[in-house]
Amino acid sequence: DIQMTQSPSSVSASVGDSVTITCRANQGIRNWLAWFQQKPGEAPKLLIYGATTLQSGVPSRFSGSASGTDFTLTISSLQPEDFATYYCQQAYSFPCTFGLGTRLEIQ
Amino acid sequence: EVQLLESGGGLVQRGGSLRLSCEASGFTLSNSAMTWVRQAPGKGLEWVSFISDITDNTYYADSVKGRFTISRDSSKNTLYLQMNSLRAEDTAVYYCARNVDYGLGSYYMAYWGQGALVTVSS
Numbered sequence: 001d002i003q004m005t006q007s008p009s010s011v012s013a014s015v016g017d018s019v020t021i022t023c024r025a026n027q028g029i030r031n032w033l034a035w036f037q038q039k040p041g042e043a044p045k046l047l048i049y050g051a052t053t054l055q056s057g058v059p060s061r062f063s064g065s066a067s068g069t070d071f072t073l074t075i076s077s078l079q080p081e082d083f084a085t086y087y088c089q090q091a092y093s094f095p096c097t098f099g100l101g102t103r104l105e106i107q
Numbered sequence: 108e109v110q111l112l113e114s115g116g117g118l119v120q121r122g123g124s125l126r127l128s129c130e131a132s133g134f135t136l137s138n139s140a141m142t143w144v145r146q147a148p149g150k151g152l153e154w155v156s157f158i159s160d161i162t163d164n165t166y167y168a169d170s171v172k173g174r175f176t177i178s179r180d181s182s183k184n185t186l187y188l189q190m191n192s193l194r195a196e197d198t199a200v201y202y203c204a205r206n207v208d209y210g211l212g213s214y215y216m217a218y219w220g221q222g223a224l225v226t227v228s229s
Binding site: 001030031032034036038043044045046049050053055087089091092094095096097098099100101 | 142144151152153154157166167168169202209211212213214215216217219220221222
């Protein structure tokens with residue numbers, strides 16, 4: 001199975017800050033990676049697919065990048081509604097594993 | 108508008124069975140790849156099972172293989188997850204999700220239901 005190592009597990013930031021979350025795959029996944037946002041009591045929401053493509057309706061302050069087996073989600077100019085938990089997920093092979101998540105908290 | 112509505116969750120004893128349903132609307136289920144994902148209380152997301160769109164190929168996480176079965180009834184536009192030999196560690200909120208092929212080489216879980224809670228008592 002492909003392992004997705006996500007870091008950090010939690011991060012504190014203020015409104016207006018920029019944050020970066022990283023996910024590393026233990027083998028190549030051809031940029032077949034998604035990022036999800038989940039708020040308490042809600043279902044996850046797809047933010048980015050194909051490592052870099054923004055899902056329709058997602059604000060442009062969210063962006064994804066890829067370099068080999070390293071992937072990053074960057075949120076610029078944090079808004080109050082961005083404080084949530086974020087997960088990466090590889091869509092390259094079954095089982096389609098998730099990272100352990102990053103909790104983004106208000107500082 | 109795409110909507111997914113899970114049902115069938117509840118309290119079941121260890122070793123028991125339960126069938127989750129995911130009623131789809133706004134699209135044709137038989138033409139879509141679908142996934143079940145679960146989330147134990149206070150924990151992260153765990154991919155559980157997938158059924159492909161054309162060939163109905165199925166895939167399972169090792170943790171549920173041989174115990175869970177994913178299927179669909181096209182006439183009812185409903186996806187199912189039959190769960191047998193349930194264990195305490197299967198306690199979780201179970202989400203169904205519709206996978207979309209954006210032409211980038213894979214499927215991505217673009218639409219999600221609200222989730223159904225399954226509690227396995229020991």
